[in-house]
Amino acid sequence: xxxxxxxxxxxxxxxxxxxxxxGARRTAQLRRWRRRGLLVLGWLAMLLLWEFGSWWYGSRLxxxxxxxxxxxxxxxxxxxxxxxxxxxxxxxxxxxxxxxxVGAPVGYLxxxxxxxxxxxxxxxxxxxTIPAIVYAVMSLIVFGLSNLGPxxxxxxxxxxxxxxxxxxxxxxxxxxxxxxxxxxxxxxxQIRREVLIPTIVPFVFAxxxxxxxxxxxxxxxxxxxxxxxxxxxxxxxxxxxxxxGAVLAWMFLFIAFMLVIERLVLFRAEARLLxxxxxxxxxxx
Amino acid sequence: MSTASQxxxxxxxxxxxxxxxxxxxxxxxxxxxxxxxxxxLSFLLxxxxxxxxxxxxxxxxxxVQRLGEEFARGEVFGNFGSTLYRFGIGVALATVVGIxxxxxxxxxxxxxxxFESPVLVALSIPAIIWAFLTVMWFGFGDLSPIVTTFxxxxxxxxxxxxxxxxxxSRDLRDMSSTYHVPVSRQVRDxxxxxxxxxxxxxxxxxxxxxxxxxxxAEWFGGGGGVGYRARWWYDANRFGGFAAWVVxxxxxxxxxxxxxxxxxxxxxxxxxxx
Numbered sequence: 001x002x003x004x005x006x007x008x009x010x011x012x013x014x015x016x017x018x019x020x021x022x023g024a025r026r027t028a029q030l031r032r033w034r035r036r037g038l039l040v041l042g043w044l045a046m047l048l049l050w051e052f053g054s055w056w057y058g059s060r061l062x063x064x065x066x067x068x069x070x071x072x073x074x075x076x077x078x079x080x081x082x083x084x085x086x087x088x089x090x091x092x093x094x095x096x097x098x099x100x101x102v103g104a105p106v107g108y109l110x111x112x113x114x115x116x117x118x119x120x121x122x123x124x125x126x127x128x129t130i131p132a133i134v135y136a137v138m139s140l141i142v143f144g145l146s147n148l149g150p151x152x153x154x155x156x157x158x159x160x161x162x163x164x165x166x167x168x169x170x171x172x173x174x175x176x177x178x179x180x181x182x183x184x185x186x187x188x189x190q191i192r193r194e195v196l197i198p199t200i201v202p203f204v205f206a207x208x209x210x211x212x213x214x215x216x217x218x219x220x221x222x223x224x225x226x227x228x229x230x231x232x233x234x235x236x237x238x239x240x241x242x243x244x245g246a247v248l249a250w251m252f253l254f255i256a257f258m259l260v261i262e263r264l265v266l267f268r269a270e271a272r273l274l275x276x277x278x279x280x281x282x283x284x285x
Numbered sequence: 286m287s288t289a290s291q292x293x294x295x296x297x298x299x300x301x302x303x304x305x306x307x308x309x310x311x312x313x314x315x316x317x318x319x320x321x322x323x324x325x326l327s328f329l330l331x332x333x334x335x336x337x338x339x340x341x342x343x344x345x346x347x348x349v350q351r352l353g354e355e356f357a358r359g360e361v362f363g364n365f366g367s368t369l370y371r372f373g374i375g376v377a378l379a380t381v382v383g384i385x386x387x388x389x390x391x392x393x394x395x396x397x398x399x400f401e402s403p404v405l406v407a408l409s410i411p412a413i414i415w416a417f418l419t420v421m422w423f424g425f426g427d428l429s430p431i432v433t434t435f436x437x438x439x440x441x442x443x444x445x446x447x448x449x450x451x452x453x454s455r456d457l458r459d460m461s462s463t464y465h466v467p468v469s470r471q472v473r474d475x476x477x478x479x480x481x482x483x484x485x486x487x488x489x490x491x492x493x494x495x496x497x498x499x500x501x502a503e504w505f506g507g508g509g510g511v512g513y514r515a516r517w518w519y520d521a522n523r524f525g526g527f528a529a530w531v532v533x534x535x536x537x538x539x540x541x542x543x544x545x546x547x548x549x550x551x552x553x554x555x556x557x558x559x
Contacts, residue, residue: 031394038398046403061422118320123328126539131497132412133504133512134531141341141524217411221501224413232413239417247417255409 063245071249080234085257088230091147092219095154096208102155103162104204108196110163111170120163127160132214136222150222150230154215161211162204169203170196205270212266216258343525351529360514361533368510371427372499375434379491382435383442384484388476390443391450400443407440412498420506430502430510437498438491445490449483450476482554489546496538 047065054062063071075081106124109116132153139152173196181191223232231254238246313319329345336344343351355361390397390404415436419429453476461471503512511534518526 034395035398038395039402042399042402045399046406057422062418114317115315115320118317119324122321123324126535129493129538129542130535131493131500131538133497133500134535137515137519137527138531141527142335142339144341213409217413220411221413235413235417242421244418244421247414251410251414254411255406258409259405 061244063248067245068248068252071245072252075246075249075253081253084230084234085253087147088150088216088219088223088232089261091150091230092154092212092216095151095215095219096158098151098155099158099162100204100208103159103207104166104200106159107163107166108170108200110167111173117167124160124163127156128164132157132218132221135218136225139222140226145226145228147228149226150219150232153218153222157218158208158211158215161214162207165203165207165210166200169200172203173199201273202270205266205273209262209266209270212262213258216261220254341524343528347525348528348532351523351525352533355526355529364510364514365533365537367427367508368430368499368503368512371430371503371510372434372495375431375499376438376488376491376495378431378435379439379442379495380484380488383439383487383491384446386439387443387446387487388450388472388480390447391453391480392476397447404440404443407436408444410436412437412494412501415498416501416505419502423506425506425508427508429506430499430512433498433502434495438495441490441494442484442487445483445487446480449480449487452483453479482550485546485550485553489542489550492542492546493538496534500534 050062050065054064056062059067106116106120110120110124111117135153135156136149139149139156143149143152177195178191181195186194220230220232220235223230224236225232227233227236231250235247235250235254238250332345336342336347386400386404390400412433415433416429419432419436423429423432457475458471461475499510500512500515503510504516507513507516511530515527515530515534518524518530
């Protein structure tokens with residue numbers, strides 16, 4: 001949802017004379033530079049605030065930025081980064097797989113039939129408002145200390161999103177396409193495979209992209225409560241040792257990693273899967 | 286609807302014909318209310334099955350019992366009150382600050398550039414980190430849940446409000462700046478009414494996110510409250526008590542969401558939908 005913040009592209013107004021065009025280009029460039037400067041300023045302000053905070057509280061309670069940075073480098077060099085992050089990512093995607101396997105059929109039913117819509121609607125909306133901590137602790141109670149807990153938590157959190165999005169997608173299917181396929185004697189199975197499923201793939205992807213951040217946080221949260229490996233487990237360990245610097249270092253790796261996955265992996269995968277419908281790119285985001 | 290491999294297509298029945306030919310009992314069974322009742326019953330069934338399958342999962346009967354005990358002990362209202370107090374202050378602060386920053390970000394592209402990265406970072410920081418940090422900074426009082434709630438929910442308000450403000454008619458804004466309408470009046474008469482719906486939606490989102498923050502901070506920084514009490518039961522290995530608190534709390538959230546926030550949002554968007 002941060003994409004909307006980005007991209008205030010300043011288009012140069014059409015000019016009939018060279019001089020005006022050059023002037024417009026110059027102002028556009030100036031604006032772009034100012035924008036870039038302010039972006040940098042935003043980062044600087046965050047750093048300054050942090051520096052000020054660590055001066056105020058003392059660097060034991062809030063370590064200084066460069067200390068945290070060194071800690072993060074240490075973590076990456078020690079190799080814990082790779083093992084723990086890959087463990088967490090695997091669990092997150094396993095949870096997504098479960099959520100899609102459960103949520104997509106539910107969403108399909110909700111979008112296709114009024115009865116199932118009434119049946120699932122309350123449950124799905126309520127499931128979307130339950131705080132993540134409830135899911136985290138519930139999965140721990142069910143599975144105890146194991147890798148299944150985080151997977152269940154991720155699945156529980158993301159299934160309602162996927163169901164709602166798929167239902168939305170199914171309802172958006174071109175009715176006339178379905179009617180036409182029926183008129184030409186296509187079987188229901190063919191209609192499902194050739195009309196419905198291709199329409200809902202973008203919606204499933206939008207749902208996954210939308211709730212990846214949420215799911216990733218819930219996964220870490222569940223590991224904090226009772227994991228045996230993964231990012232959350234490391235954060236909990238450092239918290240219990242009262243090592244705030246290490247907690248912050250893990251958090252920054254966590255955020256960086258999340259942004260990278262969101263921007264690079266999911267975005268690319270979506271672009272690839274949807275390459276056959278270029279005009280839909282804008283709306284699917 | 287199967288028309289496959291037939292020379293002539295069946296005559297389709299109109300919806301009213303189909304309606305008339307379905308018997309009354311069937312119509313009642315497939316009504317919306319019946320579907321809701323069926324959903325509730327199957328939820329209970331799944332719960333009972335789960336509690337039979339996993340020994341650690343408490344069944345509905347046990348949870349209701351524990352809930353009654355908790356009421357009898359007088360633990361409910363005090364803890365609920367202190368959680369609501371912390372949560373209320375945190376969300377109120379987040380709303381005020383979020384609206385201020387969001388309006389700024391929506392109005393000028395330069396301030397958007399400035400706040401863009403802080404908001405992005407704030408959106409991605411998990412609530413658990415804020416809970417840990419605030420507990421370590423402020424100790425076990427009211428302050429750490431309040432600050433956690435505020436920090437976790439403020440970026441969501443900002444994003445929603447900024448999006449709403451950007452949607453305000455550009456022409457009207459240009460016109461008011463051409464006629465030198467003071468900024469305070471622009472905000473009051475043009476921007477705020479147009480973004481009321483986005484504000485409401487942002488606050489609703491902030492509330493959903495904020496519950497998580499307040500519960501986490503209470504869980505780890507136990508100074509009373511719902512999160513503290515739930516943890517108490519969890520640590521005692523009596524999951525029935527934990528589940529009782531979950532039922533109580535989730536019930537409260539759902540009622541609040543359905544009867545207060547949903548109505549407020551519909552009211553705020555009334556001008557658009559009509």
